[in-house]
Amino acid sequence: MLFNDYAFLLVFLPASLVIYRFADPHPQWRIGVLVILSFVFYSYWNPLFIILLALSITVNWLAARGYLATKRGGFITGSIVANLAVLGFFKYANFVSDNLAYLFERPLWHFNIALPLGISFFTFHHIMYLVDLRRGKAPDYSLGRYALYISFFPQSIAGPLARWSEVMHQFGRQAYAPGWQRQFAVGVTFIVIGLIEKTWLADPLGRLLDPIYAQAIHGPVTNGNSWPALGFAFQVLFDFAGYCDVAIGVGLLFGVQLPYNFNAPLRSTNLQDFWQRWHITLMTFLRDYVFMPLSNVKIGRKRYRLVQHFSAMLLTMALCGLWHGASWTFVLWGALHGCALVIVSLWRRYGPRLPALLGWALTAIFVLLTCVIFRAGSLEAAMNIYRGLAELPDLERSLRSAPIIIAALCAFLLPASQDIVAGLTERPKTAIAAVLGLAAVAILVELGDRDAYEFVYFQF
Amino acid sequence: MNLSTSSSDSQAWGRWLATFLCMAALGACMIFALVILVDPYDSGHFGFIGIKGISDESPRTANASRGRDPQFSAAVFGNSTGQLLKPTELSQATGLRFVQLTIPGTGPREQIVLLRWFVRHHARADALVIVTDPVWCIDDPALPIFNPFPFWLYSDSPIEYLGQLFSSRALGRLVRRVELGLGLRTPSAPDGYWNYELLGHGEFRPAPPPNEPADTAAVAETQFPAIEQLAGFIANVPNIPVVLVMPPMIASDLPRPGGRAAARLAACKGALARLVAGRPHSNFLDFRVDDPLTRDQKNFLDAGHYRAPVARRMEQRIAESLRVGNAGPTTF
Numbered sequence: 001m002l003f004n005d006y007a008f009l010l011v012f013l014p015a016s017l018v019i020y021r022f023a024d025p026h027p028q029w030r031i032g033v034l035v036i037l038s039f040v041f042y043s044y045w046n047p048l049f050i051i052l053l054a055l056s057i058t059v060n061w062l063a064a065r066g067y068l069a070t071k072r073g074g075f076i077t078g079s080i081v082a083n084l085a086v087l088g089f090f091k092y093a094n095f096v097s098d099n100l101a102y103l104f105e106r107p108l109w110h111f112n113i114a115l116p117l118g119i120s121f122f123t124f125h126h127i128m129y130l131v132d133l134r135r136g137k138a139p140d141y142s143l144g145r146y147a148l149y150i151s152f153f154p155q156s157i158a159g160p161l162a163r164w165s166e167v168m169h170q171f172g173r174q175a176y177a178p179g180w181q182r183q184f185a186v187g188v189t190f191i192v193i194g195l196i197e198k199t200w201l202a203d204p205l206g207r208l209l210d211p212i213y214a215q216a217i218h219g220p221v222t223n224g225n226s227w228p229a230l231g232f233a234f235q236v237l238f239d240f241a242g243y244c245d246v247a248i249g250v251g252l253l254f255g256v257q258l259p260y261n262f263n264a265p266l267r268s269t270n271l272q273d274f275w276q277r278w279h280i281t282l283m284t285f286l287r288d289y290v291f292m293p294l295s296n297v298k299i300g301r302k303r304y305r306l307v308q309h310f311s312a313m314l315l316t317m318a319l320c321g322l323w324h325g326a327s328w329t330f331v332l333w334g335a336l337h338g339c340a341l342v343i344v345s346l347w348r349r350y351g352p353r354l355p356a357l358l359g360w361a362l363t364a365i366f367v368l369l370t371c372v373i374f375r376a377g378s379l380e381a382a383m384n385i386y387r388g389l390a391e392l393p394d395l396e397r398s399l400r401s402a403p404i405i406i407a408a409l410c411a412f413l414l415p416a417s418q419d420i421v422a423g424l425t426e427r428p429k430t431a432i433a434a435v436l437g438l439a440a441v442a443i444l445v446e447l448g449d450r451d452a453y454e455f456v457y458f459q460f
Numbered sequence: 461m462n463l464s465t466s467s468s469d470s471q472a473w474g475r476w477l478a479t480f481l482c483m484a485a486l487g488a489c490m491i492f493a494l495v496i497l498v499d500p501y502d503s504g505h506f507g508f509i510g511i512k513g514i515s516d517e518s519p520r521t522a523n524a525s526r527g528r529d530p531q532f533s534a535a536v537f538g539n540s541t542g543q544l545l546k547p548t549e550l551s552q553a554t555g556l557r558f559v560q561l562t563i564p565g566t567g568p569r570e571q572i573v574l575l576r577w578f579v580r581h582h583a584r585a586d587a588l589v590i591v592t593d594p595v596w597c598i599d600d601p602a603l604p605i606f607n608p609f610p611f612w613l614y615s616d617s618p619i620e621y622l623g624q625l626f627s628s629r630a631l632g633r634l635v636r637r638v639e640l641g642l643g644l645r646t647p648s649a650p651d652g653y654w655n656y657e658l659l660g661h662g663e664f665r666p667a668p669p670p671n672e673p674a675d676t677a678a679v680a681e682t683q684f685p686a687i688e689q690l691a692g693f694i695a696n697v698p699n700i701p702v703v704l705v706m707p708p709m710i711a712s713d714l715p716r717p718g719g720r721a722a723a724r725l726a727a728c729k730g731a732l733a734r735l736v737a738g739r740p741h742s743n744f745l746d747f748r749v750d751d752p753l754t755r756d757q758k759n760f761l762d763a764g765h766y767r768a769p770v771a772r773r774m775e776q777r778i779a780e781s782l783r784v785g786n787a788g789p790t791t792f
Contacts, residue, residue, distance in 0.1 A: 181473035188480055428472035430479040437483025445491065448627030 001044040003246040004198050004447055012041065013250065020254060024176045031144045031172045034152065034254060041153035042117070049116045056086070057147045060126045064133055068140050076134045080127055087123045090115050095326030118157040120323060122150050124285055129164045131289055138164055145171055154250040158243055160261040161281035167256060175255030183252050185428070189421045190249030192436045195443045197242030197417065201410060204403035205235035209375075216381040216388075226388025227401075233371040234407035237266065240279070245417050260418050266367065266411040269359035271337070271344045274367060277416075282320070291316040310345070314338035324374070329382065333373045340366060364412070488626070495625040498641075500633035504528050504581070505618040513647035515640040516633060519563045519654075523574060524613045526652050528581035532559035535578050537571050538591025540564040540656065541707040541764055544771040545589070545778070547651040553779035556586045560652035567595040568686035569603040570611075572693055577614045579697055587741075587782055588697075590690070591705045593764075594748075597728035601685040657767060664760045666712045682727040691735050701741035703781045704732050708747040708770060708792075711754040713763045736786070743781035744790065747774060751792045 001008045016037045023033040043050045063079035066072070093111050101108040129149070132138035141149070141164075148171050155162055175183075212229045215221055221229070244261040251258040265278035275283050294312035314335065321334020347354075354362075369386075376382035393401070414420065424432050499507025501516065502525035516522035527535070534556040536545050547558035561574050571590070579585055598604075612624045624630065639645040694702055706729055715721035725748070733744040747770075753759055759770050766774075773792055780788040 179470055179473075181470050181477055185473050185476050185480075188477070428469065428476040430476060433476045433479035434483045437480040438487050440480075440484045441487030441491070444488070445626060445631060446628050448624075449629050 001041060003243060003250075004195060006444075006447065007044070009444070009447075012044075013253075017253060020175065024174060027172060027174070030174075031148050034171070035144060035147050038148065038151040038153040038156060042151060042156060045117050046114070052086075052116050052119075053122065053151060056083075056122060056126070057150050058143070060130065060150075061141075061143050061146045064130060064140070064146075067130075067133060073134060076130050079130055083123045083126050087119055089113075090119055092322075092326045121159055121161060122156060124161055124282075125150050125164075127289060128161075128285065132164065141168060152251075152256065154247040154254070154256075155258055158240070158247075159279075159281055160244050160247060160259050161285055162258050163281075163284075166259050170256045173255050175253070177255075180255075182425070182428075183255070185433070186421060186425045187249040187252030189424050189436060190245045190252065190417075192249075192440050192443070193417050193421055194242045194245030194247075194249060196439065197238040197245060199242075199443050199446050201403075201407045202235050202237075202239035202242060205231055205238075205407055208401065208403055209235060212385075213375055213377070213381065216376055216384040217378065219384065221384050221388035222391065224388070224391040224393030226385045226391070227393045228404055229372055229375075229385045229388075230368040231401070231404035231407065232375040233266070233368045234404065234411050236371065236374070237262070237278075237411055238407060241417060245421075248418075260416070262416060263418075264411075264414065264416040266364055267360065268363050269356045270348070270354075271340050271363055271366065272348070274363055275337070275341065282323075286316050286320055290319060310342045313341055313345070317341060327377070329373050329376065329379060332379070333370055336370050336373070491626060491631070492622070495622070495630060495634060498634050498637050500625060500630045500637055501525065501613055502637070503613060503621055505621050509641070511637055511641035513640050514650060515636040515645060515647065517648055519561075519652060520566075521610060521613060521633070522648060523561050523563060523652065524577070526559055526650065527561055527574060527578045527614075529559065529650060530582070532557045532651070533582060533585060534558045534587035534589070535561045535585075536589045536591065537574055537578075538562045538705075538707075539566045539571070539593065539595070541593045542589075542591030542705065543654065543656055544766065544768065545591070545775055546771065547653050549772065549775045550589070550778060553775060554587070554782050556782070558587075558589075558651070560654075562591065562652075563609075565607040566609065567598075567603065567605060568689065569605055570609045572689055573609075573611060573614045575693055579700070580616075585697070585700050587701045587703065589703045589705060589778055591707050592687075592690075592732055593707050594725065594728065596686045596690070596732070597684055597724065598686060599683055603686055603689070655768075656765065657761060664710075664757050664762055666710050666757055666760075666763060668712075682724070682731070684728055684731050687728070687731045687735065694735060694739075698739075701782055701785075702736050702739060703742060703778050704736055704744045705774065705778065706732065706744070706746045706748045707764075708749070708751075708754045708766050708774075710757060710760050710763045711750045714748065714750060714754075733790075739785070741782050741785050743786040743788065745774070745777050745781060746791050747777075749791055753792055 001012055003009075019037065020030075020033060023029040039050050039053070042053055060079055060083070063075045067075040089111075090113060093109075093113070097108045097110060129138055129146075145168060149164055149168055150156070152167070152171075208228055209232055212221060212225050213232075215225070216229070241262040248258045248260070259281055261280050263277040263280065265274050268274035268277055291312050294315060295309050299308065315338070317338030318331055318335045321330040321332065321337070324330045324334070372385045373379070373382045376385060424436075496506045497509050498511065499505065501521050502511070502514065504524075514522050514525050516525065526532075532547075534550070534554070536542055536547065536550070536558065539562060542562040543560070543564065545560070545562075547560050550556070550558040561578060563570060563574070575588065575590070578588070610624070612620050615621060636645060640647055715725055729744070729746055729748075733746075736742040736744050747754075753770055753773065759767050761767055777789055777792070
């Protein structure tokens with residue numbers, strides 16, 4: 001069930017709201033009902049995977065209880081290793097096998113496995129809680145509340161990667177408390193804005209770019225067709241930001257405020273700024289649970305601390321790339337961003353201050369160019385796109401690229417969607433409600449063509 | 461974002477939510493009202509303002525309108541390999557009123573749906589000409605389709621049809637239909653004829669025949685689930701003459717005699733011939749043969765798509781079949 005699917009928008013979501021409306025006056029039912037709804041949502045793709053989800057929740061919760069009862073760190077370490085092992089098996093087993101087979105020049109094992117949806121996200125949720133429990137920052141939670149933290153359906157598949165400290169206290173709160181109307185209005189606005197980003201900005205780009213990237217797999221991309229391929233950065237931005245906005249909106253309808261994930265990243269004036277505004281929750285996770293430990297662990301002499309710091313930065317970004325997919329192109333994409341972050345850090349420390357406009361232009365060009373590697377699927381395909389940039393597109397083709405130009409203008413000029421929503425819902429203006437209502441119908445009409453694109457981030 | 465409000469604000473936000481829901485509901489109702497009034501695909505389920513003519517250019521969807529047009533009493537079914545059969549020629553030769561209901565890129569499953577649609581909307585159909593190219597010889601009982609097809613459009617259920625009209629594609633068709641009604645658009649050909657030779661392909665050069673020997677392995681089973689389904693359909697319309705046509709292809713690409721493919725094709729042709737054996741004014745015409753017409757590459761646009769001279773000869777044979785049944789010729 002996709003957020004941009006009739007099954008979700010016209011059946012699951014309204015039905016869930018009605019069910020939750022009945023549960024809301026009864027505090028003891030709220031969490032249980034949301035857990036059941038979340039499991040129903042998750043089981044829509046593959047009912048068998050709810051066994052994995054339920055098992056994952058139970059084992060991690062028991063490990064947390066074990067740690068709290070005995071204070072033995074082995075419970076936490078073992079649980080994290082098991083989480084990463086499960087994630088590694090589902091996501092990287094064939095990648096490792098293929099690489100070993102290439103190295104030893106003979107075929108090895110190949111698992112015919114499907115990646116359980118959202119496994120990366122619920123694994124990271126477990127890790128955040130368990131690490132903070134070990135650090136003494138996280139308290140003990142009941143199984144029901146913990147199950148909801150992992151499975152809460154607006155965020156379980158592709159984030160935002162909410163920390164336990166951001167959402168746990170909100171679970172079980174009365175959604176229909178006084179003032180709920182404003183919260184609902186904000187939620188509805190987030191949903192409509194998110195669907196606009198997905199349906200009117202990202203999907204048209206997908207239809208335009210998919211044939212170009214398909215051509216790049218088979219050979220050179222000629223006649224200036226490579227230029228539109230750079231628009232993938234806008235596609236993935238509005239695809240994922242749109243998804244997150246719908247998730248945030250749906251969360252609000254159930255009384256839970258999820259963290260924001262994007263903050264107009266393509267308006268950043270340097271790459272460090274960009275990574276603080278793009279997929280914010282993942283980057284915060286990587287900063288706190290990967291980069292900081294790697295950077296702060298005492299290895300070697302003090303004078304090498306700077307080298308260690310930058311090595312940690314590079315490694316974190318390479319891992320960020322690998323997290324996006326079991327392919328060397330993702331690792332390369334992450335490593336390139338890691339290198340660029342090191343250069344930007346050094347420049348900011350030792351170099352002259354760049355004008356903001358130049359910094360913005362350099363950042364945008366770098367992001368647009370590296371997104372080609374992210375999307376192309378292979379280095380050869382990416383190189384075919386890059387070589388094709390030597391030819392300029394003709395005017396007729398440029399006119400057909402209107403979706404790219406519109407998306408680019410939105411990405412470069414508009415504020416973050418949460419700021420747009422805040423502006424639209426500052427006061428209860430019925431004219432805005434009417435326009436949003438009509439926009440919702442227009443989106444449903446667009447989605448009625450039944451060829452809606454899946455959200456790009458589902459594969460991660 | 462601060463979400464707290466005062467109680468008076470709560471009422472205003474309540475009105476905000478009510479406005480949002482009312483406008484969304486109103487917008488949706490208006491769209492449904494429009495599609496019910498106009499009937500974007502002219503399926504006959506709705507369309508209370510009664511716009512006449514075909515505003516659609518794609519045969520996949522336009523044939524819903526053509527297939528129920530009472531001015532026609534006979535139809536040609538199939539895919540692009542039947543496209544060049546001219547309804548006007550067939551009508552002149554037979555005295556019947558023919559319409560072209562072929563749809564490029566379709567197979568048996570879609571064509572049987574079209575057959576049912578035509579028969580359902582014609583209490584007295586005079587003839588069915590079905591171009592049964594080798595896709596009818598498949599052995600997969602699921603009858604796979606190779607291109608998207610709007611089965612919902614040819615459904616009996618107005619609800620199923622209505623459920624598909626809430627889309628930008630349907631609204632695009634609606635606009636075209638309104639333009640047609642206002643005289644701002646030229647209607648598409650009512651008889652569905654379209655000459656693919658106008659696409660301007662260059663001269664056809666057949667590939668040289670392969671050197672390796674033909675696969676002579678025996679054909680294990682000769683089951684043709686598509687033909688079985690066609691048999692079921694034909695049995696339900698005993699009074700309608702049926703002409704089955706195996707379309708020609710360039711002779712150099714025909715399966716080599718003695719091979720497995722040739723044996724299977726022969727078995728398929730036999731199954732088709734048996735379907736109409738003894739049926740009045742019906743016949744099986746086999747044009748997939750080695751013949752002076754099929755040996756000449758000038759008669760083909762590509763290996764499977766013949767040109768006008770071949771089509772004219774086929775039309776003659778179809779007309780003869782409708783007159784004398786299988787007492788007439790069965791090939792060129």
